[in-house]
Amino acid sequence: MYRYxxxxxxxxxxxxxxxxxxxxxxxxxxxxxxxxxxxxxMNGLYLQLHAYMLRVAVPYGTVSSRQMRMLGHxxxxxxxxxxxxxxxxxIQFNWIKLEDAPDILAELATVEMHAIQTSGNCIRNISAxxxxxxxxxxxxxxxxxxxxxxxxSTFHPEFSYLPRKFKIAVIAADEDRxxxxxxxxxxxxxxRDGVLGAExxxxxxxxxxxxxxxxxxxxxxxxxxxxxxEAALRVYNRYGRRDNxxxxxxxxxxxxxxxxxxxxxxxDEFAAVKALGxxxxxxxxxxxxxxxxxxxxDRQAPDAVDRSDPDFAVWLDQxxxxxxxxxxxxxxVSLKPAGGIPGDASADQIDLMADLAExxxxxxxxxxxxxxxxxPHVAKRDLHAVWTALAAAGLxxxxxxxxxxxxxxxxxxxxxxxxxxxxPLAQKIQARFAEPERQRDLGELKLKISGCINACGHHHAGHxxxxxxxxxxxENFQLLLGGSGAEDASLGRIAGPxxxxxxxxxxxxxxxxxxxxxxxxxERFLDTYRxxxxxxxxxxxxx
Amino acid sequence: xxxxxxADIGGEPSLRFRDDEPSDEPAVTLDSFLTDPGNATAVRIExxxxxxxxxxxxxxxxxxxxxxxxxxxxxxxxAARVLREAGYAGELRAAGDVLVDQLPLMRRCGFDSFAPEAxxxxxxxxxxxxxxxxxxxxxxxxxxxxxxxxxx
Numbered sequence: 287m288y289r290y291x292x293x294x295x296x297x298x299x300x301x302x303x304x305x306x307x308x309x310x311x312x313x314x315x316x317x318x319x320x321x322x323x324x325x326x327x328m329n330g331l332y333l334q335l336h337a338y339m340l341r342v343a344v345p346y347g348t349v350s351s352r353q354m355r356m357l358g359h360x361x362x363x364x365x366x367x368x369x370x371x372x373x374x375x376x377i378q379f380n381w382i383k384l385e386d387a388p389d390i391l392a393e394l395a396t397v398e399m400h401a402i403q404t405s406g407n408c409i410r411n412i413s414a415x416x417x418x419x420x421x422x423x424x425x426x427x428x429x430x431x432x433x434x435x436x437x438x439s440t441f442h443p444e445f446s447y448l449p450r451k452f453k454i455a456v457i458a459a460d461e462d463r464x465x466x467x468x469x470x471x472x473x474x475x476x477x478r479d480g481v482l483g484a485e486x487x488x489x490x491x492x493x494x495x496x497x498x499x500x501x502x503x504x505x506x507x508x509x510x511x512x513x514x515x516e517a518a519l520r521v522y523n524r525y526g527r528r529d530n531x532x533x534x535x536x537x538x539x540x541x542x543x544x545x546x547x548x549x550x551x552x553x554d555e556f557a558a559v560k561a562l563g564x565x566x567x568x569x570x571x572x573x574x575x576x577x578x579x580x581x582x583x584d585r586q587a588p589d590a591v592d593r594s595d596p597d598f599a600v601w602l603d604q605x606x607x608x609x610x611x612x613x614x615x616x617x618x619v620s621l622k623p624a625g626g627i628p629g630d631a632s633a634d635q636i637d638l639m640a641d642l643a644e645x646x647x648x649x650x651x652x653x654x655x656x657x658x659x660x661x662p663h664v665a666k667r668d669l670h671a672v673w674t675a676l677a678a679a680g681l682x683x684x685x686x687x688x689x690x691x692x693x694x695x696x697x698x699x700x701x702x703x704x705x706x707x708x709x710p711l712a713q714k715i716q717a718r719f720a721e722p723e724r725q726r727d728l729g730e731l732k733l734k735i736s737g738c739i740n741a742c743g744h745h746h747a748g749h750x751x752x753x754x755x756x757x758x759x760x761e762n763f764q765l766l767l768g769g770s771g772a773e774d775a776s777l778g779r780i781a782g783p784x785x786x787x788x789x790x791x792x793x794x795x796x797x798x799x800x801x802x803x804x805x806x807x808x809e810r811f812l813d814t815y816r817x818x819x820x821x822x823x824x825x826x827x828x829x
Numbered sequence: 830x831x832x833x834x835x836a837d838i839g840g841e842p843s844l845r846f847r848d849d850e851p852s853d854e855p856a857v858t859l860d861s862f863l864t865d866p867g868n869a870t871a872v873r874i875e876x877x878x879x880x881x882x883x884x885x886x887x888x889x890x891x892x893x894x895x896x897x898x899x900x901x902x903x904x905x906x907x908a909a910r911v912l913r914e915a916g917y918a919g920e921l922r923a924a925g926d927v928l929v930d931q932l933p934l935m936r937r938c939g940f941d942s943f944a945p946e947a948x949x950x951x952x953x954x955x956x957x958x959x960x961x962x963x964x965x966x967x968x969x970x971x972x973x974x975x976x977x978x979x980x981x
Contacts, residue, residue, distance in 0.1 A: 293975040297963040304960050308930065311953065324901065325930055407901070437965040437975065443937035444910050444968070447903025512966075523907045524879075562914060564967040566976035573979065 287350055287650060288433050288577050290398045297440065298395045301402055305329050306388035313385070328408055328446070330378075330401030331387055335702050338382040340390060341404040346414035346432040346456070347375030347653040351644040354651055356397045358636035364390055369636065371621060371629045373693060373744060374453070375413050375653040376404055380700055402440060407448045409439035409519070413455045415463045416654040419578060420662040422610040424458040425477050430575040431484070431511070432456045434566070438512050445519050449526035450534035452519070453491070456484075464655055465771030467499045468492055468747055470536045471518065476505065483507040488518060488548070489540030490775075492741035497537045498775045500545040502552065510556075512565050517555035521548065580611075580663075581648035587665045589613040598673050600722065601684040606669065609662075615669060617647075617661040618654070619676060620683040620691060624716045627709050628694040629657030638679045646672050655744075655771075656693055656732075658686065688725040689733050689798070690716045693744050697737030697754065698761075704737035706754025706761040707787075711735055714791050719798075728798055730810045732770075747771035749812045750797060751778040752790060763790035767797065767823055768815045779820055781827055793827050800826035844943040844954075846936070847920055852892040859883070873924075880908035887917045894944070897925035906938045913939035913969035929953045933961065939969035 290298070305325075312322040326332075330341040342357065349357075357377055361369045364386050365379040372378055382390070394400055404411055412432040419427045435454060439445070445452070455466045458475035466472035472487040483505045490499025506514045522536045525543075540548045589612060593599040607616045619639060622628050631639070643651045643661055646668040652660035664672055676682040685691045692715065695701065697708030712735055719725055734748030738755070745751030751766035762784040769778030785793050798811070800823055805814045815823065845851060856873035863882060871892035874880055883893065893912060895905040909921055922942035923935050929949050936958070943949075964972040 291979070293963045293978060297961070297965065297975075300961045300963070304930075304957070307953070307956060307960075316950065316953070321900070321928055407903075440965050441934075441961065442966060443934040444906045445903075446934055447901060447906065447931075449903075520907050520910070524904055528902060528904075558914065562967065566974070567980050569980045570976040 287348060288345075288429075288574060294398070294437075295395075298398070298400050298402075301329070301400060301441075302388065302391045302395050305391055309384065309388050324406055324447070326387075327406035328403055329387070329391065330404035331382070331384070332405060333702070334380065334700055335698075336700070337380065338384055338387065339378050339380050339700070340382045340387060340401060341372065341376050341378040342394060342399060342401050343404045343411045344376050344399075344653050345436050346412055346418070346429045347416050347655075348414075348418075348429060349651050349653065350397075351640040351649045351651070353397045353399055354636055354640035354643065356394065356399065358633040358640065360390055360393065361633040361636060368630055368632045370627070370696065371631065371653050371657050371659070373655050373657060373695075373742065374404075374411050375416070375655055376411055377653065380696070405451075406446075407450050407452075408446050409442060409448075409452045409454065412436050412439070413453070413464055413469075413655060415457045415459065416652040416660050417463060417607070417616055417662065418458070418652075419580060420609050420614075420616050421459055422608060423461060424475075426458050426475050426482055427575070427578050428456040428458040428473075428475055429578050430571060431473070431475065431508075433574050434512070434571055435515070438515070445523060448519070448523055449528045450531070450536075452522075452536065460773060462771070462773040462775070465744070465747060465775070467775040468496075468744075468771055469499065471515065472499050478505050481507050484511060486514065486518070489537040489545070491535055491537045492744060492746045493535065494532060494739040494741070495535075495538065495541075496741065496746040496777045497541065498777065499537075500540070502545060502549050508571060509565055509568065510560060513560045513562070514552070514556050516564060517552045517559045520555050520559070521551045525551075581650070583611050583614055583648070583663060584665055585611065585613065587613050587667045589666060591666050591669055595670070597677075597684075598670060600726075601673055601682055602669065604684040604688070604726070605686045609664075613666050615664050615666050617664050617669070617672060618686045619659040619661065619681050620685050621658050621681075622685060622691050622716070623680055623683045624690065624720055625713055628692050628712050631659070635679055635681060638675065638681070642672055642675055656691065658691070684722065685725060687730045687732065689719050689728055689731040689750075690725055691732075692716065693732075693734040693748070695735070695737050695742035697735075697743075701737065701742075703740055704754065705739075705756035706737045706763065708735045708737040708743055708754060711752065711754070711763065711787055711790070714787065715794060718791050718795060728801070728811065730812075731798070733794075734769075744771060745769070746777045747775070748778055749810075749815070750794060752794075753780075755784060757784065761787065763787060765790060765793050765797075765827065767820060768812065770812060774812075781820075781824055783828075796826045797823055843922075844932075844945070844949065845920075846941040849920075851942075852920060854892070856892060856894045862886075874908060876902050876904045878908075880911045883912065883917075884915045887912070887915060887919075890917065891919045892922060893917065893919065894922040894924050895940070897923055897927055900926040900928050900931060906934065909935070909938040909940050910969055929957055933957050937964070937968040937970045937972070
């Protein structure tokens with residue numbers, strides 16, 4: 287894992303003091319709320335329905351046990367004893383007092399953490415494949431690249447007042463586990479003629495105008511990456527729309543002028559920027575990469591796993607994935623227990639996961655964009671012990687990628703933008719499909735719920751998506767079908783008129799019933815949908 | 830870092846980080862400059878103007894004033910970078926809705942003069958300008974990025 291040196295620590299410490307100063311000026315009235323807002327947002331502090339919410343950055347979703355325990359401590363001391371893991375691989379605390387925020391940032395800084403640029407119209411936390419460094423299919427670990435980008439984008443003098451927020455994801459495998467093409471910029475690391483570089487996609491995103499990012503450049507070698515991104519961002523900063531907040535994302539610019547015109551402008555800018563010497567030497571990426579070396583795994587540990595406990599075997603099959611070292615495994619801890627709040631974990635659960643990572647997982651955890659936690663390096667020998675401890679804490683739900691592994695935004699229970707409540711709906715869907723055998727029979731089925739058109743719950747990318755809207759003062763839920771955030775990225779299509787909360791649960795069941803009736807051997811829901819088409823399912827829903 | 834002079838110029842409070850005498854010539858709009866430059870040496874560009882249009886004329890200019898109609902409008906940061914990267918060495922002034930917490934970023938983008946609409950608190954500014962010792966990127970100022978300090 288990356289460790290701060292004196293420069294990184296100094297940058298974060300200075301930020302804490304800066305924010306303390308800004309909060310003091312706000313409390314004394316020297317700053318208006320309007321002037322303070324972008325400053326607090328760039329430190330992750332939102333004003334929600336009931337209180338301030340603080341979003342803490344988990345760069346590329348990687349966190350150590352010590353850092354995880356700090357998150358538990360913050361939940362306990364400054365919040366109501368829990369935290370909420372987000373689709374940007376971050377964590378947010380929903381009940382924060384403004385006066386406490388500088389102290390929380392100071393506590394975070396003691397474990398090399400911060401809340402820098404987790405909100406605001408700037409470059410946000412860089413996300414990455416949650417299996418990075420453990421997956422067999424990656425050409426390189428994407429996290430050193432994400433760390434390079436974290437540093438480049440931190441306090442970027444030119445790009446702190448962009449037209450709108452800007453999200454970057456980095457992956458390094460053909461299987462896309464990070465919804466890369468639904469980002470403002472998505473990077474896929476590839477090797478060409480022995481040189482590592484990136485395919486650059488730009489202009490993807492969800493929100494009210496969802497788009498899958500087109501390929502903007504086939505290959506940018508590592509040595510040119512920051513220059514190229516500087517050029518890509520500059521074109522956006524200069525020409526992105528600022529007249530309408532809903533048309534200010536880069537996807538609208540690229541859609542309006544066309545990918546070819548955008549690409550040509552970036553190339554012109556890149557030709558000028560490349561001469562400025564803003565790319566760090568190869569030694570910097572090498573320095574960072576060294577810190578992400580695979581931990582010392584016990585390669586002599588037995589490979590065999592005793593599957594005699596049936597509940598354990600079910601969890602193994604569902605939540606445990608292969609590691610690039612065969613006698614190890616990648617464990618996903620589901621934060622989607624039946625009746626729970628998707629992505630929430632109590633302080634005690636956070637501590638327990640930290641303990642397990644320390645004892646069995648080489649001190650490492652990951653936050654996934656699907657709001658679960660990963661222990662990336664567990665010896666197969668230890669899987670039963672890990673499962674036993676998770677089960678005792680209510681964390682052994684065997685539902686990874688099943689219909690109850692729901693992504694949901696906080697919705698109207700917390701969010702001032704929301705039109706509808708996402709959490710109760712998620713719980714009703716989980717209850718309807720509570721039977722584990724039924725879920726497993728349905729197989730991989732990614733269900734995603736957003737409580738408003740801003741799409742924080744990624745409904746466009748759900749195999750089944752649900753969008754909460756307000757219809758004449760009543761919560762109403764639209765159903766979308768056929769979306770995907772994976773390497774076969776696609777946007778869901780609205781099925782038709784919306785439903786009440788109970789009505790949409792029934793409609794989802796009609797969709798899954800039709801799937802079971804028409805699927806062929808080995809087909810996931812999404813495969814069947816793509817083969818038989820939208821109308822078959824629409825007919826199932828509306829008759 | 831030199832202490833800025835906070836003086837009244839043309840009735841507006843202004844901060845300067847330059848040792849030369851301020852230009853007393855009124856700035857002309859980019860349109861009028863491009864149509865008929867005359868003897869003008871001072872130009873004002875609006876947030877939506879293309880700073881690149883000035884690149885053929887940089888040598889004759891002693892002041893470029895960049896307008897910030899709202900502190901949220903960040904186009905002027907790129908305008909400053911474009912001008913400095915092309916070698917412009919004259920006064921580069923940020924004018925309009927310019928706030929204390931933005932000045933450190935603007936300095937990094939090459940602005941060396943400021944005409945904020947509202948007076949800037951001198952103590953808060955001094956703290957803001959001195960707080961960050963580490964820079965992560967190369968920009969239009971002389972600061973060395975962290976990677977350069979790490980690797981020489």
